[in-house]
Amino acid sequence: MEKYFQIVTSTIRNMMKLITTILLIFTSCVAFGQQITEIAIIPDKPDKVIINGKEEQAYELPDVLPEYPGGINGIMSFLSANLVYPPNAAEQSIQGRVLVQFVVDTKGNVSNVEIREGVDPSLDAEALRVVKLLNGWTPGKMKGKPVNVWYTLPISFKLQDETPQIEEEWDAVPIDSVGYQEMMDLGLKAQSENNFPHATAYFKAAFHINPYSIDPLERIIKMNNANQKSADNYAIYEFGVDELSRWNRLNGTGMSAIFPMEWLAEQMQSLDAEDQYPQFALMWTYLQAPSAKMRTKANVLLDKLIPICKEKQMWDQYGHMMSLKTFFLTTEDDIISLFEPNAEYLAKSPQGSGALVILSRVYAESKGDSVKAAKYMKMAEDADPERVELPKWLE
Missing domain, CATH: 3.30.2420.10 (TonB)
Structure with missing residues (x-):
């Protein structure tokens, strides 16, 4: 994540x-x-x-x-x-x-x-x-x-x-348009020859080069549907999410990543409404994009995912999502009202320790409540004992 x-x-x-x-x-x-x-x-x-x-x-x-x-x-x-x-x-x-x-x-x-x-x-x-x-x-x-x-x-x-305003149009790195077109041409040629495995491989290679374009994946899906292989569609969408996530991780998340990730998440949810993986990938894409509007979308998606993770007892994901909510809480009272009633759930995974640390710091630095500060810091340490730096935050 x-x-x-x-x-x-x-x-x-x-x-x-x-x-x-x-x-x-x-x-x-x-x-x-x-x-x-x-x-x-x-x-x-x-x-x-x-x-x-x-x-x-x-x-x-x-x-x-x-x-x-x-x-x-x-x-x-x-x-x-x-x-x-x-x-x-x-x-x-x-x-x-x-x-x-x-x-x-x-x-x-x-x-x-x-x-x-x-x-x-x-x-x-x-x-x-x-x-x-x-x-x-x-x-x-x-x-x-x-x-x-x-x-x-x-x-x-x-x-x-x-600080100065950030450009909303920022994208990561230039696309290899020549390599992308070569793979697309090879895929179209293989498709015209009814060599569907090779066509699929070439179209996937094209998407690997340019994951901002969904055209290669759409062509694979159409081939699958035409050849009674629609059962393979989910794996193609998952491949798309993985490739686009890889691209964003290696090159930065540009604004051009938004549409393909939204499209992929929508397609995967239509096949399996219970699958949260594409929603997590979409949330990260929103969060990392150079746009205040996308960060607002990330916050909305977090509010949707957090109760789902809690209901399904997906504690690693729950702790991670709750810790990310810190970025969107503007007052200390907001932090307390969200994290304190859910402290026992945050303590169920190392990923929730970040939110517990923030809660501890609020009580220590702003509320002057050393008892609660120590309580939540201890919960954070117990949830993630390898984070030996945590006690220093109280000094």
Whole structure:
């Protein structure tokens, strides 16, 4: 289950390992405002770090830099789904840049995370929390071998009303129109020869190249229906959702992704009204699209999915959806009224711990109720004991 961006990228690399700075700036909308985030590689880090209890070499300038899935768009999507502007900081108009440094280790995980320059305890804690979750990188390499690499991630918290408007038309990356047309032509040729398996394969390849066009899938469905293979249609729609989700994850969710995902979700629901998978994929597409209107649609869909997940006792999905609702709750009383009556259900899965942590923070930072703050933090820790950073949020 896996975010309205503006991107400015500037890269400077000196081949003689003098000074390297990669600066990538983008914006990410969340409930209480917008964050402007820069990504940078900054020298002067320790050569040795402790990873899994062992001292290992860490590099500043490897031959190949680590890469997060989807590159910059992937990091954008992750931050948009996970960054939460601390309510107390938003109410007090606290803003500023938090500089977090960390190591991407040889397994692609984040370690040695620490604040290099702080602003405010609540902003510092939120920046640390998100960076510690930023795992799953392709490791950097030196002489063809994976190595530990230092990264510095400045996260600037800035309230929404002081940031520029985001372009609504933003799309991810250019489509390979030549490759797409080649696959379509081959598919049409195979179809004319009544070679339906090959035609299906070519049309699926075309959709893989350009998942913004539903034409290849519609042709497959028509072939299936004409050849008494309509039972295969659901698998084709599922393939479409998977491919479009993959594309969005790797390249960013552009506005052109909205229509095909809506179409796919509608087709799958018509075949199986109880299947929530396409609705989850559609919700993420709405949430990650660069449009306030799409985020409104995401909120509406969340309100539809949450009670369904609760009724079916799909606690992982329930916790995830409820935690995402944080982005749309504008007051602390809204957070309390939604999360507190459902705390026992949130505690049934690690995914619900995020909502419990937010609830704990509201009581600790705004309501001054240390008893309830400790209660809900303990519930969050019990639900997801591996999140060792949670106690720090109360400090």
